[in-house]
Amino acid sequence: MEKFVINGGRKLSGEVNISGAKNSAVAIIPATILVDGVCTIENVPNIKDVRLLNDILIKLGIKIDYDEVSDIIVVDSEKINSYIVPYDLVKCMRASYYLLGALLGRFKKAEVSFPGGCDFGYRPIDQHIKGFEALGAKVEIDQGMIKMYAERLIGCQIYLDVVSVGATINLMLAAVKAEGTTILENAAKEPHVVDVANFLNAMGANIKGAGTDIIKIKGVESLKGGVTHSIIPDQIEVGTYMIAAAVTKSDITIKNVIPKHMESLIAKLIEMNVKVIEGEDTIRIIGNDELTNVNIKTLPYPGFPTDLHPQASVLLCLANGISIITEGVWDSRFQYVDELKRMGANIKVEGRVSIIEGKNKFSGAPVKATDLRAGAALVIAGLVAEGTTEIYNINFIDRGYENFQSKLRSLGADIVRVPE
């Protein structure tokens, strides 16, 4: 086990390059199961979740060549020989639920253990299951496994009761080779939903409307390989560096960005008095000593992303006055608050709302990451804290941030990774 040790108080400067989106990669890699032929995927983030997924696919008989230096994966699923994914393979991997849709689409059957490792509260997959059943699958839960069998998968209309990224993508995967047309209503609009649809379309799928709340999927007989797809930049990684710059009152340029994906955060930063300069594929942040307090409500895209909530909280601790964050996506995303309080934050949580009293100073302390984004928030607090912060459980952070400490070091932060 390793930990981060951060000596706070240094300003950041220079440029940082953003990696491919984790939440696209963890869907596109399983999506290759549906393809007859070789897929080349570029801009794959070198993170733990991707390495875990690759291992799962290899165990199913899929050939994977992963060049970790160029961030390219070449996948050949022709020799896939199993539709069964037991618990020991998925226990550390929430996004393993995409194997359900992909295996069902390929074999019309799938047996996948319930995804493990919930890091913040109750995470149901009832909307995924409802959709698979509507497409014609019989679904049974047996000894912790979700077992699905379909004689035929037949296109249908599915209304999602909640806007779910996972259910939207999973049902696209299951429907892409179904007979007839599937219409997903109340679909999620996140950039990675569009990225997965673009990947599938490049392989021969017929998906229209991704990025809107109605997606039409006309089933095709097969998906062909031979195509190269490049994963979009990670919107949450971009936001994390934007907030890190604002917290440390620094001037940095973030490269390989789609600024349009960042609108909700850009709007909040401007409201807070932070200068944001958008380029074609860059964002420059120039911090400000006086930060205005704001209220934030997290919502599905294009709303403010829940995956930037803990990081934004750190920034609001430094603003003038009281700010409020309302968590609009997850029931329980406030585990980071107790850790942040150990560093001096003044935050009160009531249900899904946190009340943040600003103008705080952070002081370094030993703290532990309680999930991926909570870990990122603690790192950001450590960058501005007086003294030394030690962050434990950084395996959570490794799940989703490529080279976090080296990228921060290249911006001038004093952060090292050492054995616990």
Ligand code: EPU
């Ligand atoms: N929900 C249901 N039923 C379902 C599915 C979801 O009630 O069948 C509810 C959830 O309980 C939640 C809301 O719908 O309240 C949204 O959940 P969603 O399905 O959109 O989340 P997810 O697909 O499981 C992805 C990301 C999360 C991110 C959420 C929301 C991946 C692998 N994970 O999760 O990312 O928080 O969307 O944007 O794509 C992260 O990257 O740190 C992370 C947790």
